[in-house]
Amino acid sequence: MKTVSKRRQARPAKLTPQEAEQYRNLIQKWAQQAPPEYTGNGEKHPYTSLTLSSGLGRAVYASYSDEDLLAVLHDAASRLGRAPTQDEVFSLYRIYLKARFGTWPGALRAAGMRQLPMPDLSMPDxxxxxxxxxxxxxxxEDVTRRRRRLGYPPRKRDVPQAKILCERFHSWENVIAAAEDFEKWQEARKDN
Incomplete structure (x- = not known):
């Protein structure tokens, strides 16, 4: 495995498929060993260079497909017999899942382990x-476009009009539900 200087870590590293696989196998090995979390004793995690704060970490993260990351959740759920909590998933996987799906609940929803709560308002005319x-x-419509592009509901912080939408619909879950309902209404209108 090649080492990357601190200066090169600032920009995304370019990994060959073999290098990406090596790093992914290393992460899997660390996850299986479940290394203890380091407390404030001045030591760094041995895998700090693979977090999203480094170019190498961003390159390794990019080598995972959505399905690869969701498989981590499914494996943990199979082992535990229920949806895993954040503390039950190796920290690098947790970082990657939250980066990809926005939040831990977003990752669980994408894995089919958590549904959005029912909207607590009736839809407008x-x-x-x-x-x-x-x-x-x-x-x-912007929320819908982002959902289509991402393949899952966008995060509140990724939508410029989120504050105005939340003021009108009272919660982000309601905004997502309203965007879906508005999209269905528009499609039905086109069909008529």
Whole structure:
């Protein structure tokens, strides 16, 4: 495995498929050994260079597909007999899962282990809302575009209009549900 200087770590490293596989096998080995978490004793984790703060870590993270990362959750769930908590997943995997899916609940939802809560509001009359609040409808369309591009609901912090949407719909879960409902309404309108 090649070592990467601190200066090169700042930019994403380029890994061959073989190098990526070597790093992924090393991470898997560390996860199986379940190294103790280091406390404030001045020691660094032996895998600090593979966190997202380094170019090497970002390159290794990028080598994982969504399915690879979700398989980590499924393996942990099989072992535990339930959805794992964050503390039950090796820290590098936890970092990668949260980076990919936004939050721990987002990763669990993507793995089919946690459903979004039911929206706690009734959906508005979309015809009226489109006429009176077109900017909000445009913001909901942006949420839908981001969801399609990502393959899962976007994080609140990734949507510029999140604050306005949350003020109108009271929670991020409601915003996601409203965006889905608005999309269905638009599709039904096109079909007529």
């Amino acid at each position: 979309w015809t009226q809302m489109l006429a009176e609040e077109p900017e909000l409808c445009g913001a909901l």
